[in-house]
Structures are given as structure tokens and as C-alpha cells.
Amino acid sequence: MRYLPKSPAEREKMLAEIGVASIDELFSVIPAEHRLRRELDVPRAYAESEIIDYFKAAGAKNATDYTSFLGAGAYRHYRPVVIDALVQRGEFLTSYTPYQAEITQGTLQAIFEFQTMIAELTGMDLANASMYDGSTGAAEALRMAMRVTGREQPVIAASVHPEYREVIHTYDRHQELPATVVGYDRETGRIDLAALEAAVSEKTAAVLVQSPNFFGVIEDIPAIAAIAHAKGALLVVSITEAISLGVVRPPVEADIVSMEAQSFGVALSYGGPGCGVIAAKEKYVRQMPGRLVGQTVDGNGNRGFVLTLSTREQHIRREKATSNICSNQALVALMATIFLAVYGKEGIRELAEHNLAKADYAAKTLSSQSGAKLLFNGAPRFNEFVLQTDESAAALSERLLENKIVGGVDLGRWYPELKNATLWCATEVITREQIDAAAKVIAKQPVEA
Amino acid sequence: MTNLSNKRIRPHQTQNEALLFEISSPGKYAYKLPALDVPAVDAAALLGQTHRKVSAELPEVSEIEVVRHFTRLSTWNYAIDLGMYPLGSCTMKYNPRVNEVVARTEGLAEAHPHRPDSLAQGSLEVIDLLQRCLTEITGMDAITLQPAAGAHGEFTGILLVRAWHESQGNARKKILTPDSAHGTNPASAAICGYAVETLKSNAEGGVDLEALERQVDGETAALMLTNPSTIGVFESQIARIAEILHAKGALLYMDGANMNALVGKARPGDFGVDVMHLNLHKTFSTPHGGGGPGAGPVACKAFLEPFLPLPVLVQDKSGTKHWNYDRPKSVGRVRAFYGNVGVLIRALAYILANGPEGLRQTTEDAVLNANYIRRKLEDLYELPYQTGSMHEVVFSDKRQAAKGVKTGDIAKRLIDYGFHPYTVSFPMIVHGALMIEPTESESLEELDQFIAAMRAIAQEVEETPELVKTAPHSTRISRLDEVQAARKPILRWKQTA
Numbered sequence: 001m002r003y004l005p006k007s008p009a010e011r012e013k014m015l016a017e018i019g020v021a022s023i024d025e026l027f028s029v030i031p032a033e034h035r036l037r038r039e040l041d042v043p044r045a046y047a048e049s050e051i052i053d054y055f056k057a058a059g060a061k062n063a064t065d066y067t068s069f070l071g072a073g074a075y076r077h078y079r080p081v082v083i084d085a086l087v088q089r090g091e092f093l094t095s096y097t098p099y100q101a102e103i104t105q106g107t108l109q110a111i112f113e114f115q116t117m118i119a120e121l122t123g124m125d126l127a128n129a130s131m132y133d134g135s136t137g138a139a140e141a142l143r144m145a146m147r148v149t150g151r152e153q154p155v156i157a158a159s160v161h162p163e164y165r166e167v168i169h170t171y172d173r174h175q176e177l178p179a180t181v182v183g184y185d186r187e188t189g190r191i192d193l194a195a196l197e198a199a200v201s202e203k204t205a206a207v208l209v210q211s212p213n214f215f216g217v218i219e220d221i222p223a224i225a226a227i228a229h230a231k232g233a234l235l236v237v238s239i240t241e242a243i244s245l246g247v248v249r250p251p252v253e254a255d256i257v258s259m260e261a262q263s264f265g266v267a268l269s270y271g272g273p274g275c276g277v278i279a280a281k282e283k284y285v286r287q288m289p290g291r292l293v294g295q296t297v298d299g300n301g302n303r304g305f306v307l308t309l310s311t312r313e314q315h316i317r318r319e320k321a322t323s324n325i326c327s328n329q330a331l332v333a334l335m336a337t338i339f340l341a342v343y344g345k346e347g348i349r350e351l352a353e354h355n356l357a358k359a360d361y362a363a364k365t366l367s368s369q370s371g372a373k374l375l376f377n378g379a380p381r382f383n384e385f386v387l388q389t390d391e392s393a394a395a396l397s398e399r400l401l402e403n404k405i406v407g408g409v410d411l412g413r414w415y416p417e418l419k420n421a422t423l424w425c426a427t428e429v430i431t432r433e434q435i436d437a438a439a440k441v442i443a444k445q446p447v448e449a
Numbered sequence: 450m451t452n453l454s455n456k457r458i459r460p461h462q463t464q465n466e467a468l469l470f471e472i473s474s475p476g477k478y479a480y481k482l483p484a485l486d487v488p489a490v491d492a493a494a495l496l497g498q499t500h501r502k503v504s505a506e507l508p509e510v511s512e513i514e515v516v517r518h519f520t521r522l523s524t525w526n527y528a529i530d531l532g533m534y535p536l537g538s539c540t541m542k543y544n545p546r547v548n549e550v551v552a553r554t555e556g557l558a559e560a561h562p563h564r565p566d567s568l569a570q571g572s573l574e575v576i577d578l579l580q581r582c583l584t585e586i587t588g589m590d591a592i593t594l595q596p597a598a599g600a601h602g603e604f605t606g607i608l609l610v611r612a613w614h615e616s617q618g619n620a621r622k623k624i625l626t627p628d629s630a631h632g633t634n635p636a637s638a639a640i641c642g643y644a645v646e647t648l649k650s651n652a653e654g655g656v657d658l659e660a661l662e663r664q665v666d667g668e669t670a671a672l673m674l675t676n677p678s679t680i681g682v683f684e685s686q687i688a689r690i691a692e693i694l695h696a697k698g699a700l701l702y703m704d705g706a707n708m709n710a711l712v713g714k715a716r717p718g719d720f721g722v723d724v725m726h727l728n729l730h731k732t733f734s735t736p737h738g739g740g741g742p743g744a745g746p747v748a749c750k751a752f753l754e755p756f757l758p759l760p761v762l763v764q765d766k767s768g769t770k771h772w773n774y775d776r777p778k779s780v781g782r783v784r785a786f787y788g789n790v791g792v793l794i795r796a797l798a799y800i801l802a803n804g805p806e807g808l809r810q811t812t813e814d815a816v817l818n819a820n821y822i823r824r825k826l827e828d829l830y831e832l833p834y835q836t837g838s839m840h841e842v843v844f845s846d847k848r849q850a851a852k853g854v855k856t857g858d859i860a861k862r863l864i865d866y867g868f869h870p871y872t873v874s875f876p877m878i879v880h881g882a883l884m885i886e887p888t889e890s891e892s893l894e895e896l897d898q899f900i901a902a903m904r905a906i907a908q909e910v911e912e913t914p915e916l917v918k919t920a921p922h923s924t925r926i927s928r929l930d931e932v933q934a935a936r937k938p939i940l941r942w943k944q945t946a
Contacts, residue, residue, distance in 0.1 A: 001807035003543050003734075004814050005892035011814075014821045014893065023813045026820055027714055029683045029837045034720040040713050042582045045804025048547050054801065055794065059556025061571030063564075070561040073785060080480065082516055084553070087738075090530025091523035094544050097740040100870055102861070102924040106522035107739035113469050116941040120505040126940040130741070132597035135785035163785040166759070170781035174611060174620075174642035218499040247492050249501045267553070270572045271562030271786025272597070273742035285938065291740065296934035298926040308934040314600070314636035315875075319645040324636035327598035327730065331738025334519075341469055341515045345507040347480040353492050354482055360495065361487035380496045401565070409563050432486040 001045070067434045068406040069362075071384045071425025072214070073134065073161050073240045074271055075263045077351075078429055080342045083265045083335050092334060097291075097327070101306045107330065108305035111293040114277075114337040121340075121348075122239070122257040123250030124279035129291040130333040131276030131325065134260025135164040138208065138238045139171035140289045140323055141258040141278055145206035145234040147287045147322065148255075154206050155180045155199045155233070157191045159213035161240055162414035168208075180204075189217035189376030189386065197227050204233040211237055211251060212244055215411075215423065216359075216384025217376050225253030242336075243427075244382040246352025256280045265339030266332055275332040286312060289323030354428040355383040362426035362435045363387075369443040375421060384425045386411065386418070389442065393422050396442070403441050405434075457898050458867035463925055466521040470942045473508035479515050506944070525925060526739075527869045533895050537841045537872035537884025538631070538679060540709045540731035542815075545802060548734065548795035557794060562786040566771045572790060573770035577762055579797045586808070587705070587725060588718025589748035593757045595788040599706060602726030602745025603637035603673070605758060608780040609724055609749055610671045610700050611641055612756040616778065617698070621670040627656060629680065629876040634673045634704060643670060650878050654680045654834040656690055665697045671724075675704040676717070679876040679884070680834055681819065681841035683710070691721025700724065708732040709888065710816060710840035713809030717748075724749040733796035744792040758783045814889035815840040818896060822885055825900045829907040833879050840888075846881035854910045854917050856881045861928070862909070862920035866902035 011023070020026055027035065046054065068076065087093065091106060098104030098111075111129045118127035131137035142154045154172070156165060156179050165181075172179065180199045183192050191209055200207060207228040211219035221237065228235040234255040239245070242263040251257055262274035280288060286309065294308035314321040343351055363385040367374040371390035386408075389396055393410035400407040408422030415421070426435065493500045510518070527534070534541035552558065560572050580592050596602035607624065614620045624638035627648045635645040648664060651657035655678060665672070672694055677683045684690060691701045703717050703725035709732045711717070717725050729735050730743035737743075749757070759779045760772035772787070803811060816839050823832070823842040830844035846856040860870030860883070872884035887896060909917050921927065 001803060001810050003545060003802065003807075004810060004889055005895075006814060010893045011817060014817055018817075018820050018824045020820075023817060026813075026816050026837065026839075029685055029839070030715050031685055031688070031720075034687070034715050036713065036715055036719070039805035040808055041585050042800055042805055042808070043578075045807050046801040048802070051547055051798050051801050052551060055551035055554045055557065055575070055798070058571035058575050059554040061574060062556040062560050063568040064556045064559065066564075066568065068561055068564065070563045072563055074562050076559070076561065082479075082512065086516065086519040086523075088549055089520065089523040091526040091528045092519075093549070093736045093738055094529035094534075094541075095526045095739050096534065096536055096539055096541060096737045096869075100527070100860070100864070101929050102921050102926055103527035103864055103869065104525075104739070105925060106524065106526035109466075109468065109522055109525075110519070111739075112940075112942070116468075116470065117505070117507055119941045120507060132601060132742075133784055133786075135782075136597065136601070161785065163782060166782040167784055170608070170758070170783055171640070173781070174608075218496070220498075245501070245505065247501050248496065249499050250505075267558040267791070268561050269552075269558050269791040270560040270569065271788075271790060272784075273789040273791050285940070292938070292940055294934040295939040296930045298929050300927060302926045304926040304929045306929045306931055306934050308931065308938055308940075311935075314632040316632070317636075318632045319635035319639040321632070321636045321639075324600040324604060324633050324640055325598070326600045326631075326633050327728075327737075327741040327743040329597075329742045330740030331736065332742055334739065338515065338519060340507055341510060341518070342479040342512070343507070344473075344478055344480070344509045345475075345504050346509065347478055347482075348507060349501075349504055350482055351480075353490070354485060356492055356495060357485055357487050357490045360490050380499050397565075401568075406561070406564055406568065428482065435487075 066404045066406050069408055069424045069426065070406055072409045072423050074268055075241055075427055076268055076429055077243060077263050077427050079265050082342060083338045086338055087331055087334055098307060101304060105304060108293050110334055110337055112295065112305050114333045115293060117337065117340045118277050118279050121245040122259065122279040123252035124257050125282035126285060127277055127279035128288055129293055130329040131278055131290055132329060133272065133274040133276045134238065134240050134258065135167040137258040137276030137278055138164050139168045141236045141256045142168060142206055142208060144256060144287050144289060145236055148284050149205045149234060151203055151205035153178065153203050154208055155182060155204050157182055157209040159184045159191060159215055160208060160210040160238060161214050164238060188379035189215040190219055190379050191224060193223055200227055200231045200233055202231055204231055206234040206236045208236045208238060210240060212241055212382045215376050215386050216381040218248055218380045218382060221251045222253050241382060243352050243355055246348035247356060248382060261336045264336035266335050273329055273332050275329045275336055287322060288312065290325050290328055351428060358426040358428060358430050359383040359385060362424060365435050365439045366442055369439050372442050383427055384423060386421050386423055388421045392420055400441050405438050405441060460923055463524050464521045466518060468942050469508040469510060469518060472514060473510055475509055477509045477511050479510060479512040532867060533887065533891050533899055534869040535871045535885045535887050537886040538706055540886060540888055542734055542888040543890040544734055544736040545799060548798045551798050552791045552794045570770060573762060575794055575797055577770060579793050582800050583727060583746055584748060586712055587748045588716025590751040591754040591757060592746055592748040594746045594793055595758055595783055596745035596747055597784060597789050598741060598743035599726055599728040599745040600633040600637055602747045603633055604640055605783050606702055606724045606726055606747045607638055607641040609753045609756045610702060612780050613753055614670055622668040624670055625664060625672040629654065629678055629878045630673060630675060631704060631706060653836050654678060654682060654878060655684050658686060658689060661690065661693050665693055665699055667697060669697060669699040671700040671702045673702045673704060675706055677707045677710045677839040680843045681838045682836045683839055687720045706731060707840060710812060712812045714812050724753055729792055729796040734799040735792045735795040742789050742792055744789045756780050811889045818887040818889060818891055821896060822887055822900060826903055829904060841884060841886035843879055844883040845879050846883060849910045850881055852910050852914045854914050856883050858918045858920065859906055862906050862917045863902060864921040865923045868899055868902060
């Protein structure tokens with residue numbers, strides 16, 4: 001096997017040094033009846049070129065020549081090439097969690113920079129080193145709010161990503177913590193503030209909203225925060241489209257922000273790995289889940305970075321830890337850090353403005369076709385919008401696919417009251433030509449080659 | 450500092466590098482957007498109150514500065530690509546480069562999770578093949594690849610346990626975890642709403658069968674057991690352990706962190722395990738990346754299959770694959786979408802590169818290496834347990850501690866010899882543990898250098914203990930003040946006035 005650096009003679013020599021006659025003697029501690037007496041039934045060993053061919057063939061079975069208007073929690077953005085060039089340096093790629101600070105300062109400083117950038121973007125005081133993804137991050141953020149408030153009940157907006165809500169349900173169902181779901185305003189797509197006010201009580205641990213929400217609509221965070229805080233509940237804001245923070249006001253009134261940072265230079269990769277992260281007000285830091293990197297000094301006064309506040313974590317606190325998380329998404333957080341270094345202060349705004357422009361053009365163009373209209377036009381949005389058509393979502397999707405276009409996500413799957421409604425996304429990588437082609441299909445016109 | 454007794458390393462210069470924010474200056478940039486082909490918009494007018502007026506203070510640097518910054522930072526890290534990384538329980542093996550290439554295959558890397566199943570058949574095929582390989586390797590009947598890491602897998606596995614007990618009429622109240630367990634085990638059990646009860650290990654560091662019989666009762670949902678254990682020993686009474694649990698209606702959960710000792714040699718499904726997780730970033734060579742991403746698939750016996758998280762991959766008669774959401778007994782979703790698919794691709798590439806013989810040989814070499822180290826160091830370092838080692842060996846610092854030198858000091862001194870330390874002070878049942886897992890990826894030469902370093906350090910402990918206690922002496926920075934870091938946490942950079 002080409003990954004194994006030993007000759008048969010070396011193996012023999014080592015067995016002799018150990019003092020056993022054969023390798024199987026070392027496995028004799030496994031009772032004979034439990035030992036496998038045959039080779040595993042997995043594919044034969046492939047040459048490197050065969051491995052590449054196999055995955056190329058698999059990739060080709062995924063349609064690659066379609067225009068896609070899909071968003072809904074996973075976003076296609078341009079990925080600057082330096083990201084992959086740098087994260088593939090073996091010193092980053094093949095190092096472990098930086099427990100030995102003297103020889104992992106590279107990873108530690110990069111995480112410190114990530115934490116700083118996320119705090120800046122979200123308007124929070126600090127951020128952790130990453131969570132698995134936006135969905136598990138949101139569930140953990142709610143748990144954090146419960147620990148802070150000593151209350152158990154979350155109030156969740158129906159306009160939070162439906163899969164995130166399902167994950168939260170899975171996390172909480174065995175804790176007997178019934179969540180109250182608050183609906184949305186049919187005109188604006190924003191959370192129904194009157195219903196929210198009615199739902200929040202002295203028992204509410206936190207209000208969870210997403211902004212931009214699942215319909216692409218930007219929530220009125222100050223108004224929501226006022227309602228939550230009036231009853232002593234925390235406000236947790238989930239962000240699935242991180243690029244929005246370039247141009248959308250950060251949720252500074254929130255207590256905790258849980259973000260999916262996949263948009264920052266991370267490939268879609270069929271939904272994972274992404275990069276969750278939790279940011280919060282400083283006073284809640286000791287209830288934070290996940291790893292934190294802090295600045296300190298060594299014996300000679302040199303600045304250095306270490307994993308810190310680890311008494312929150314499972315390897316110290318075991319069943320009393322703030323979370324069971326151990327591995328996180330470090331390398332993906334590094335991708336995000338490099339992405340944000342490339343775009344920088346001005347670039348992230350310009351990039352966000354391009355998204356705004358593309359989505360604005362797409363929303364206007366697609367909704368001006370006969371039989372189509374925009375839903376939730378009464379509130380600002382970022383790079384997603386909801387289109388309602390006379391035609392069913394399934395029929396429209398089929399006609400779009402015939403023209404090699406993957407249209408918006410069918411919202412009827414989660415919101416049966418939204419008939420024939422699809423959620424579209426236009427990021428900076430979508431072209432005017434592609435938008436115009438989709439418009440023609442919606443208008444039932446033949447699309448030219 | 451040093452009269453290093455091996456020829457492994459000599460010092461070299463590393464560059465200093467400030468924080469990105471400190472090299473930033475207004476007007477520098479590293480990006481260029483394409484010309485906008487749609488009308489520009491007035492963001493302030495479109496967004497109104499929700500418009501961001503003050504930009505985030507992100508750094509402003511040019512492309513060469515970005516490249517140099519992260520390249521310089523990278524040189525401050527130790528890595529598998531540089532040398533042996535014998536962190537016990539972490540399985541720091543070679544991360545093949547072809548894995549990185551195939552994970553970036555265009556059609557796979559660009560696939561959007563919401564695309565119709567019909568346009569994702571390639572991704573689904575990869576997931577299906579990996580599912581089949583891993584169920585065969587574990588000897589289990591069904592699997593989910595969705596959990597994002599080992600601890601997430603534990604959470605998912607215990608949810609399955611809970612759902613099954615509920616279906617039997619009683620969710621039960623407690624989970625047993627040995628005192629030698631990873632901290633994630635009790636933490637995961639607690640998240641699933643279970644009380645955690647510790648099971649004391651016996652004199653050999655294994656499960657104490659009498660204690661187990663005493664503690665398992667009608668309210669015990671499961672035992673979470675790492676096998677081989679965290680001291681690198683196979684629980685030879687595993688069948689009896691399963692029997693004791695099953696007799697009381699409790700289940701056996703296996704933490705598969707140490708599966709690198711078993712692949713191709715023994716299968717948990719064949720020795721009584723009901724449900725287990727794997728760490729693809731350990732056994733199956735996907736890179737740790739400084740702490741993640743990982744993947745923690747959960748494999749189970751058929752009776753737990755109905756409870757697997759949503760969605761589950763199915764195949765129709767024509768061979769077309771679909772995600773199935775119609776699973777009324779499911780524990781629900783454990784994350785958005787379908788898992789860390791990019792990590793799954795890498796793990797499958799590893800399995801394909803190895804084939805059946807390669808996987809078996811890999812396990813044999815991992816066990817060979819650990820036993821070789823044990824043989825070569827057992828005269829100088831205390832072996833708390835005499836039972837045969839599998840893929841890792843655990844010593845204690847008992848003899849060195851008599852000279853005032855602790856396992857953490859020896860670990861830091863190893864850095865001066867050009868190695869990453871072993872796992873320090875874990876498992877907790879061994880006082881002053883040195884937990885060494887070489888993996889199969891080390892050549893005889895590398896192992897001999899490591900052994901020489903450990904022997905030299907043992908001698909230093911006798912002759913110049915201060916040298917060891919103040920190590921490392923060769924790094925960019927010396928030991929950091931962790932107390933100050935925790936007392937007044939500085940968790941982000943701030944502009945100083």
C-alpha cells in the first residue's frame with residue numbers, strides 16, 4: 001500500500017524486536033470468535049488516476065451546465081484562488097486542534113483574526129472559533145440563552161430556515177422545552193410583531209429570528225429586540241447569508257448571533273462542510289459553546305495566542321460542559337478568514353452591493369413577466385426574493401429544467417399557505433443574460449441557444 | 450539549550466508577522482469584481498433603516514500581503530506533513546493529497562444542496578458507496594453519514610438509543626460512561642437528556658464486569674464504551690459486556706475513535722455493539738485542518754434503522770437515488786442538508802486507495818508501530834497496565850515525577866526534538882498519562898528517532914531536570930501565560946487609541 005512507509009523486511013525486524021512471531025499474535029487480545037477471517041468486501045485498491053477518474057465520473061453525473069438560482073441557506077459566490085492555495089499548505093491542513101500553543105501559533109493567530117472579523121461584521125463583542133454549521137449553531141445559541149437566563153422556552157420565527165427549525169426541534173425535544181413558533185406578516189414577510197409580543201413572556205429564554213430571513217427579507221431587529229428585552233428574554237439572530245453584512249445593518253441589539261459563514265469563500269459541496277460561528281455580547285462569554293482563542297504573553301513578554309476559557313468545555317467539564325462540541329470547522333473558518341482578508345473593508349461592501357443589484361434586477365425582471373409577481377415586497381431584502389406564479393412551482397421548475405435552469409426553491413414544501421411560491425437567489429456570479437433567460441421561460445417564450 | 454542526541458532537527462529562521470489588522474492601511478485591496486452587467490442600485494435607498502452605515506473594520510491589504518501573511522503563519526505550525534504527530538486518540542495519520550484533489554471535483558464541489566435529486570446523482574452515488582463501505586467495515590446494518598464530527602455522532606447515536614427505548618415504552622434515565630471515556634461521551638449523553646453515571650475501571654483499565662452488573666438496571670439506556678479503550682486495550686470481555694447490558698434491555702454504544710486498531714481485523718457488529726460512530730478525520734484520513742471539519746457517521750443494527758435522522762438515502766428500481774423524508778419514527782434532523790459531504794468524498798478516496806488488503810495492512814502497521822514503541826520505551830517509562838497494546842500505548846510519568854518532571858514537561862521537551870507531543874494527562878484513570886499513538890504512517894526511521902528522543906529526555910530528567918521543566922527552548926515563543934489569558938480574556942483585536 002503506497003501510503004505505508006515500511007518494507008516487508010522492516011516489519012519482520014520490528015516483530016522480532018517486539019518478540020512476537022507474527023502480526024496476528026499482536027491481535028490475539030481480540031477473542032478469536034470476534035476476529036474477521038476474511039478480507040473486507042470493499043472495492044479493490046485503485047490507482048491514484050483511477051480514484052480521480054471515479055470522482056470525475058461521479059461529478060459528471062451531477063449536472064454541471066445548469067444555471068442555478070438556488071440559495072435558501074447555501075450560497076454560490078466567487079472563491080478567490082488564494083483561498084485554496086493557502087489552506088492546502090500542509091502546516092494548516094494537517095495540524096490538529098492547537099492544544100500545544102508553542103507549535104500552533106499559525107492556527108491560533110488565524111483563529112484570533114477570524115474571531116475579530118466575525119465580531120466586527122456582526123456587531124457583537126466577540127465570536128468563537130466556529131461551530132459545525134448554521135443549523136447546529138442556532139440550536140446551541142438557544143441553549144446558551146437558556147443557560148444565561150435560567151429560562152427554558154424559546155420563541156422562534158416561522159421565517160427561520162425550516163431545516164434549522166427542524167434541527168432545533170431535534171436538539172430540544174428531549175429537554176421538554178416546547179418552542180413557540182411566531183408567524184410572519186403576509187405583506188412584508190417579516191415576523192408578525194404583534195404575535196411576537198403576545199408570545200414572549202417572563203418564561204421566554206430567547207427569541208430566535210433569522211435576518212435576512214428565509215424569504216430573503218431583512219427583519220426589523222431593533223423592534224424585535226425591544227419586545228424580547230422587555231420581558232427579560234435574549235434575542236438570538238441567525239444569519240445564513242453572511243455576505244449580507246457587507247451592506248445590511250448588523251444586529252447590534254442582539255445578545256447572540258449565530259451565523260453560517262459558508263458564503264465567505266467556502267464551496268457549496270452539496271451542503272457541507274460549512275462554517276457555523278457564534279458571536280455574542282461579552283458578558284455572556286462564559287456560557288459560550290465551542291473553542292475560544294485568547295491573546296496572552298510568553299515568559300519573555302512576546303505576544304502569543306492560546307485556547308482559553310476551556311473550563312466551559314467537555315474535555316474538562318464532561319457532562320456539565322456548555323456543549324459536547326470538540327472538533328469544529330477550523331479549516332473552513334480559515335477559508336473565511338482568507339476570503340475576508342482578500343475583500344477587506346471596502347470589498348465586502350462592494351461585493352454585497354453587487355448582490356443587491358443582481359437580486360434587484362432579477363426580482364424586477366422575473367416578476368414583471370405575465371403570471372408572476374413578487375411576494376413580500378413591503379420590506380427590504382438582500383439577494384433572495386419570493387416569486388409567486390400562476391403556474392405551480394413543480395410545473396415551472398420542470399419547464400426551467402428543460403432549459404437548463406434550476407429555478408427557485410419550492411416554498412410549498414414548508415409553507416403550504418404560500419401557493420406557487422418559489423424562493424430565488426441571485427448572487428454576484430449570476431449574469432444578466434441568465435436572469436433574462438429565466439424570465440423568458442417564466443413568460444413561456446422560447447429561449448434562444 | 451541543547452545537545453540534541455539525534456540528528457533530526459536544527460533551528461531555522463521564521464519571519465515575524467503582525468495581525469492582519471496591524472498591516473492594514475486604507476485604500477489597499479486584494480480583490481476586483483467584474484463589471485456590473487445590471488443597473489447599479491442605491492443601497493441606502495433600497496435598504497432604508499436596515500442599511501449598514503458604518504463598515505466593519507476588516508483589514509485592507511493587497512494580495513501579496515494576504516499570501517505572505519498566511520504563509521508566514523503556516524510556518525509557525527507543526528503538522529503531519531512535517532513529521533510524526535503521536536497524539537493518542539487523535540489518529541494523526543497521513544492525509545493523502547489525492548483526497549484534496551477529488552473533493553474539489555467541479556461537479557461535486559459546486560453541487561447545491563437544494564438541487565433536485567435528479568441533478569445530484571453523482572453526489573448521491575458517492576454517499577451510497579461510502580455508506581456501503583462503512584457498514585461492511587463496521588459489520589453494522591445501516592448508517593447515517595450526516596453528523597459533522599465525533600461528538601455530533603455521539604449525540605445522534607444516543608438519540609437513536611433514546612428513540613428506541615421510547616418505542617419500547619420507557620426512554621430510561623441514565624447512560625453509563627467509563628471513567629476512562631472521552632469527555633464528549635458524558636457531554637453528549639447529557640445533551641440527550643440523560644443522567645450520566647460513571648463506571649469505574651478495573652485494575653487492568655478495562656470494564657469492571659461486577660461493577661457493570663451492579664450498575665446496569667431497568668433505567669439504564671446504554672453504556673458508551675470506547676473499544677479499544679482509551680488506554681489502547683481491546684475489551685476482551687466485550688461479548689459478556691454486551692450480554693449484561695442486553696439482559697437488562699440496555700444497549701451498547703461504541704465510541705469508534707479508536708477504529709484504526711480494528712479495520713479489516715474485527716467488526717463491532719460482530720461483537721455485540723448496537724450503535725457506534727466513526728471519526729472519518731481519524732481512521733479515514735481526512736485532514737484535521739487545525740481542529741476540523743470532521744465527519745462522524747453513525748452505524749447501527751437493523752432494529753435502530755427506523756430511527757435514523759432525516760433524510761435517508763434510498764434507491765428506486767431504476768437505480769435512481771433519492772432522499773426519503775417519509776420516516777415517521779426518525780429522530781428528526783440533526784443538521785441542515787446532508788452532512789459534511791466534502792469530508793465524505795475524502796474518506797471514500799482513502800478507502801478506494803487502500804482496498805481490502807490495504808485497509809487491513811494499515812491496521813496491522815498501526816498496531817505494530819505502537820507495540821514497537823512500547824517495547825523500546827517500557828524500560829524507562831512506567832507502564833500502568835500490562836495488557837497488550839493495540840494502536841496506542843499509554844505510559845505514566847511516575848518515574849519522572851519523582852524528579853519533579855511531569856508528563857506535560859516531557860511533552861514540551863519533545864518539541865525541542867522536532868516532534869509534536871503525545872496526548873498529555875489523558876485518560877484520567879492514569880495519573881500523569883503519556884498517550885502515544887504513532888499510527889501506521891510512520892517509517893521505522895521516524896519511529897527510531899522518536900524513541901531516541903524519548904530516551905534522551907528520560908536521561909535529561911535524571912541529569913538536568915530543569916532543562917525539561919522549562920522546555921520548549923527552540924520555539925518562536927516559550928510557554929504562554931494561560932492564567933492571564935483566562936482571567937482577563939482578550940478574544941479579539943481592538944484598535945489601540
